[in-house]
Amino acid sequence: xxxxxxxxxxxxxxxxxxxxxxxxxxxxxxxxxxxxxxxxxxxxxxxxxxxxxxxxxxxxxxxxxxxxxxxxxxxxxxxxxxxxxxx
Numbered sequence: 021x022x023x024x025x026x027x028x029x030x031x032x033x034x035x036x037x038x039x040x041x042x043x044x045x046x047x048x049x050x051x052x053x054x055x056x057x058x059x060x061x062x063x064x065x066x067x068x069x070x071x072x073x074x075x076x077x078x079x080x081x082x083x084x085x086x087x088x089x090x091x092x093x094x095x096x097x098x099x100x101x102x103x104x105x106x107x
Contacts, residue, residue: 027073027077031053048097051094051097
């Protein structure tokens, strides 16, 4: 998966029930997209207009929505079956 720039980094919020229906691969891809979000609005090169146009999406790690999405995702992943690594 390519690391995206600008508004392409926006992640849509998902309910926990939706997360539980996703495959492990999809969950890990979402985790990667959340990690690619920018740290804060102050450090971003996005214009105010771009940020407004992405209302309802997660763009920055400083947002409470990012923390909630990350926590929900980690909780779903923690409850999934874990396979041991090969030696």
